[in-house]
Structures are given as C-alpha cells and as structure tokens.
Amino acid sequence: MLLNIRDATMASQVIQDIVTRHGKLNGLVNNAGGQFMSPASQLTSKGFSTVVDLNLNGTFNMCKAAFDGYMGEHGGQIVTIVAETRNGIPRAMHTGAARAGIINMTKTLAIEWGPYNGIRINCVAPGLIISSGMKNYHETMVDLLAHSHWMNPTSRYGTESEVSASVAFLLSPAASYINGVNLEVDGGSSLSKGNPEGDELKYNPEGSRHPVYVGWPEGVDNVHGIKQVDAPAKINELLEKYKAIGRSSKI
Numbered sequence: 093m094l095l096n097i098r099d100a101t102m103a104s105q106v107i108q109d110i111v112t113r114h115g116k117l118n119g120l121v122n123n124a125g126g127q128f129m130s131p132a133s134q135l136t137s138k139g140f141s142t143v144v145d146l147n148l149n150g151t152f153n154m155c156k157a158a159f160d161g162y163m164g165e166h167g168g169q170i171v172t173i174v175a176e177t178r179n180g181i182p183r184a185m186h187t188g189a190a191r192a193g194i195i196n197m198t199k200t201l202a203i204e205w206g207p208y209n210g211i212r213i214n215c216v217a218p219g220l221i222i223s224s225g226m227k228n229y230h231e232t233m234v235d236l237l238a239h240s241h242w243m244n245p246t247s248r249y250g251t252e253s254e255v256s257a258s259v260a261f262l263l264s265p266a267a268s269y270i271n272g273v274n275l276e277v278d279g280g281s282s283l284s285k286g287n288p289e290g291d292e293l294k295y296n297p298e299g300s301r302h303p304v305y306v307g308w309p310e311g312v313d314n315v316h317g318i319k320q321v322d323a324p325a326k327i328n329e330l331l332e333k334y335k336a337i338g339r340s341s342k343i
C-alpha cells in the first residue's frame with residue numbers, strides 16, 4: 093500500500109483499505125516525518141512550509157482519516173512520534189514548530205475525541221535515537237550528532253527499542269487512563285542539554301557508580317540482544333560502546 097501522508101485523499105484511502113481488509117483499526121502510530129537541517133536564518137518560506145506540511149498537516153491527515161474511517165464510531169488509540177522540543181531545536185526550527193503544533197493538536201483531540209468510544213491520543217517525543225533516519229543527513233551533521241551523544245543526563249543516545257516500548261505502552265490497556273500527554277523518551281534532554289564544550293562525564297561526576305548507565309534489559313543471551321539498525325557507522329559505533337558498558341552496568 094502506498095501512502096503519502098501529505099495527501100489527505102491517500103490517507104483516507106489507506107485507512108479505508110485497512111478497515112476493509114481487517115474489519116477494524118485498533119491503533120494508529122504516526123511515525124512518518126522528518127526534516128532537513130538548516131539554520132533559521134537560511135530557511136526559505138517554501139522550506140519551512142514543506143516541513144510543516146509533512147509533519148503537522150500529515151499527522152492531521154492521518155488522525156482525521158482514522159477518525160472518519162473507523163475510530164469515530166468504534167474508538168481506538170493514536171500515538172504520534174514527535175521530537176523533544178522543549179527548548180526549541182536549533183537548526184531545525186521548522187520541525188520544532190511543527191512537532192510543538194502536533195503536541196497541542198493532540199491535547200485538543202484528546203478532549204474532543206475522548207467521548208467518542210474512549211479514543212485516546214498521545215505523543216512520544218524521542219531525543220537523539222540511533223536510527224536509520226540519521227542516514228538522511230550530511231556527514232558533517234552526522235559527525236556533530238555523533239559527538240552530541242553526551243548531551244543529556246544519561247550521556248547516551250536512545251534506541252529504537254526504547255521508543256517503540258513507549259509506543260506499545262501507550263497503545264495498550266496499561267495506558268487506558270492516559271490521554272493527551274506527550275511522553276518524552278529522551279534520557280532527560282528536555283530537562284538539561286549540557287554545555288557544548290562538555291563531555292560525556294558531565295553528568296557523571298567522580299564518585300558516581302558507573303561512567304554511563306545503560307540499564308537495558310538482557311536479551312535472550314546477553315545485552316547483544318539490542319537490535320542493530322542501519323544507522324550511519326559513526327552512530328552505530330556508539331551502540332557498540334553502550335553494549336560494552338551495558339555488560340558492566342549490572343547492579
């Protein structure tokens with residue numbers, strides 16, 4: 093099934109096809125999105141609109157299609173992946189504005205659509221995550237990002253598994269009374285970003301138990317159970333580093 097979320101007609105068609113094929117639509121996860129990096133001073137009006145159209149309008153198109161095509165009558169759960177935006181997103185003001193718009197749209201929809209058979213709608217806001225998406229960026233940006241892994245209190249990137257665990261939780265009955273929230277999955281970067289001159293020890297002063305705490309559950313055999321993703325090499329190197337730390341992080 094082809095889908096361009098920027099196209100409202102296509103969004104409705106895809107929802108209709110799913111309902112026809114499966115007879116129901118329990119959940120919608122709006123994960124599609126993205127941006128290009130540009131300082132705001134160099135951003136054109138068209139560039140700004142493009143990113144807002146993709147993220148904000150695209151998410152609206154999918155939510156509306158799900159509501160009209162099934163959930164308005166039968167209820168359901170919606171989770172939208174946004175991005176950690178609390179202090180803005182330097183070099184990505186367009187996406188920051190769009191994601192903040194989605195978070196506010198989500199609050200309104202939670203209020204307006206909750207009465208429709210208990211529709212629940214929430215957001216998950218990832219911080220920096222080791223993901224295939226990083227391949228979209230120029231090498232210099234990847235370098236910068238790879239050197240920014242300490243920029244939150246956990247001093248590391250997150251993983252796709254850590255984001256999807258939160259999505260699964262919000263979709264599940266375990267979250268049956270959670271509606272209209274934005275769950276930050278960011279290692280605390282929304283609380284503190286650190287100093288660009290700093291290093292990974294910033295949040296781990298001498299005397300703390302571990303240089304970096306990973307805290308991933310063991311895989312079937314060991315921590316190597318963490319999924320390998322098709323991220324740029326420099327970002328994947330971080331994953332290997334965390335795995336090694338993970339093995340020595342057991343309390």
Ligand SMILES: CCCCCCCCCCC/C=C/C(=O)SCCNC(=O)CCNC(=O)[C@H](O)C(C)(C)COP(=O)(O)OP(=O)(O)OC[C@H]1O[C@@H](n2cnc3c(N)ncnc32)[C@H](O)[C@@H]1OP(=O)(O)O
Nearest residue numbers: 125126127128130136138139142175182184225226228240
């Ligand atoms: C030290 C810390 C650094 C802090 C910064 C941290 C930032 C973190 C951000 C949050 C973390 C998020 C991570 C991720 O999201 S992972 C990646 C996910 N995937 C993507 O981002 C997708 C990559 N992007 C794209 O696929 C496309 O750029 C996009 C879909 C967004 C747009 O594609 P489209 O084909 O619709 O658009 P066009 O190419 O036709 O362009 C339209 C106009 O947009 C302007 N533009 C486009 N590219 C650029 C660019 N690279 N620089 C500047 N401007 C750009 C331009 O005006 C285009 O119009 P014109 O073609 O007429 O010029």
Ligand SMILES: NC(=O)C1=CN([C@@H]2O[C@H](COP(=O)(O)OP(=O)(O)OC[C@H]3O[C@@H](n4cnc5c(N)ncnc54)[C@H](OP(=O)(O)O)[C@@H]3O)[C@@H](O)[C@H]2O)C=CC1
Nearest residue numbers: 095096097123124125126174175218219220221223224225
């Ligand atoms: N990785 C990170 O650090 C962070 C990521 N995020 C967000 O998480 C989400 C997933 O990102 P990630 O996996 O990293 O990156 P990817 O680029 O791998 O995933 C983005 C997905 O969105 C799809 N997509 C883009 N535009 C459209 C469209 N118009 N219609 C339908 N699908 C579209 C892409 O499809 P296709 O491949 O076919 O183009 C791609 O599968 C994104 O919204 C991203 O911005 C937020 C914060 C941090």
